[in-house]
Amino acid sequence: MSVNADVLVIAGTWIGTPYRHQGAVKGVGCDCLGLVRGIWRELYGAEPEVVPAYAADWAERAGEERLMAAAGRHFVDVLSFEESLPGDLVLFRFRSHLAAKHAGILARLPCEDGGRGRGDGDCGCNCGCDWGGAYGGHLSDDHRRGPPPDAFIHAYEQSAVTLSALVPGWRRRIAGIYRFPERV
Template sequence: MSAEPHGQRIVAAARGWIGTPYRHQGSRKGVGCDCLGLVRGVWTEITGSVTQDPGAYAPDWAERAGAERLLLAARLHCGDPVGLSEVMAGDIVLFRWRDGVSAKHAGILSGPDHFIHAYEPVGVIESALVPSWWRRIAAVHRIPQTS
């Protein structure tokens, strides 16, 4: 996993969110965010544009919805997923808790074996990407470079 300048900028932006408390549906650095709010906030910092508003969502939305809303939104904003052999620091990683349920958690890769995510109840942290996380990866997407 290389750390290209674009990916380094994304990781630096994501690390700036570390310590932000966990707040369901939040997206404000230092105030509160959930995993989606973290990714949306970093996206805005890096691209200068705001992603679509996901609207209200319950904590158990993925278990009830059946639709791959997170994967569809990632594809809309980032294009096709990146293969696991091509991941780089700065990539968005999406997780599903178990087979048969929609992808529900998101983070940003900070290195070959770490990622930054908003995790209830501790807030935004950098965690080891241990095997139990790797096997839950549903997709990896790359934030496009802007000119």
């Protein structure tokens, strides 16, 4: 299985985890960064760096691109949304003059046919595979391309980790897309 497929499987197991600022424990609580940290730990065993305590409004006060800088240190850049895959890390900027401050994992909404893979191109795949599995679609080596992701998994304040549609309002706020490395 590819790293992206592993990321999606892991991210799916976090859905329903309550929102907790600075949390990073599956089933107990996490924020958007905690979700990414938890996925990283499950993939690689340890986090790449210690995350200092941060206030909820850190991006507004600091004025530094801390998330983008950390992603650049530990992830692989994806050049464009069109090149992105389910399982890639996505960072969002809520205002054009502020630092990126929200993170999620790109995914796809479940197929209309429930992921049974009719092979009719409904999900961007004509091979009859189970395109709609684990929130991400078919990611075998011979079918890595498909339509761009149309959803993302993220920790939503005052709620929980959830799968949300990547509607135009979210898409226009994308600040960067990064791929988890094959190994660390």
